[in-house]
Amino acid sequence: MRHLTDTHAHTVASTHAYSTVDEYFRAAADKGLALFSITDHGPEMPDSPHPWHFGNMRVLPRVRYGVAMLRGIEANILPSDRVIDANELLMSFMDFGIASFHEPVFPPTDVKTHTKAAIAAIETGRIQILGHPGNPNYPIDIEEVIRAARDHNVLIEINNSSFVSSRLGSEPFCMDILETVKRLDWKVALSSDSHVHYTVGDVDVSLAKVDAIGFPEEQVVTMTPERLLGFLAEHGKPVVDELAEWLADWQSPSIIEL
Numbered sequence: 001m002r003h004l005t006d007t008h009a010h011t012v013a014s015t016h017a018y019s020t021v022d023e024y025f026r027a028a029a030d031k032g033l034a035l036f037s038i039t040d041h042g043p044e045m046p047d048s049p050h051p052w053h054f055g056n057m058r059v060l061p062r063v064r065y066g067v068a069m070l071r072g073i074e075a076n077i078l079p080s081d082r083v084i085d086a087n088e089l090l091m092s093f094m095d096f097g098i099a100s101f102h103e104p105v106f107p108p109t110d111v112k113t114h115t116k117a118a119i120a121a122i123e124t125g126r127i128q129i130l131g132h133p134g135n136p137n138y139p140i141d142i143e144e145v146i147r148a149a150r151d152h153n154v155l156i157e158i159n160n161s162s163f164v165s166s167r168l169g170s171e172p173f174c175m176d177i178l179e180t181v182k183r184l185d186w187k188v189a190l191s192s193d194s195h196v197h198y199t200v201g202d203v204d205v206s207l208a209k210v211d212a213i214g215f216p217e218e219q220v221v222t223m224t225p226e227r228l229l230g231f232l233a234e235h236g237k238p239v240v241d242e243l244a245e246w247l248a249d250w251q252s253p254s255i256i257e258l
């Protein structure tokens with residue numbers, strides 16, 4: 001089965017990324033993806049977009065070139081009582097949220113602190129995916145965090161760029177996380193974490209890891225748009241209704257043949 005969605009990509013709105021929305025749409029269509037997401041950094045990152053970036057995403061098309069796009073944010077986990085830098089108001093504009101640790105925002109400390117902060121982010125109810133939890137700079141109590149994610153219906157991200165270009169040394173942590181998600185019978189999101197459109201949808205290394213450990217394919221929520229939108233429906237996200245017609249057309253074999 002092909003992996004048809006991507007839940008993590010950055011645009012020029014975060015200045016350490018280099019592609020526009022239209023470049024992403026075109027690249028996703030060229031690659032035969034069904035759906036991708038733009039998830040620029042939350043306001044606490046030094047080069048994040050102004051909060052208005054998130055509030056105005058309604059001007060973006062839902063579908064171009066047959067491909068659907070989700071409006072997301074990669075929020076920062078904070079070392080403070082605010083927990084994440086995406087409040088209820090901001091999240092009301094989003095189809096979903098990722099929460100991740102980033103060094104400029106959360107100075108790495110120790111397992112106990114990271115675990116507590118990751119679980120607090122999950123418990124906000126405002127995010128649907130825990131981003132790149134295999135970052136070796138942020139060791140966590142993996143089992144405790146995954147149990148919390150499962151209790152709150154939050155996916156564990158297996159971030160392809162953690163294997164190929166970012167967060168050096170992530171691989172053994174990511175494998176430990178993947179094995180633990182399997183053992184605890186929970187679910188993952190595979191993503192590219194693209195910072196340029198050429199890599200949108202590239203999750204080949206993550207998929208190979210999933211295969212290698214016999215991780216159940218049906219617990220990869222991002223495999224198909226039906227599955228991903230079904231998951232967002234469990235979170236009551238209105239985008240599911242907005243894309244229902246597109247999804248019905250997209251599923252039809254005549255469209256797939258194009």
Ligand SMILES: [Zn+2]
Nearest residue numbers: 074100131132
């Ligand atoms: Zn990140």
Ligand SMILES: [Zn+2]
Nearest residue numbers: 008010074193
């Ligand atoms: Zn990212």
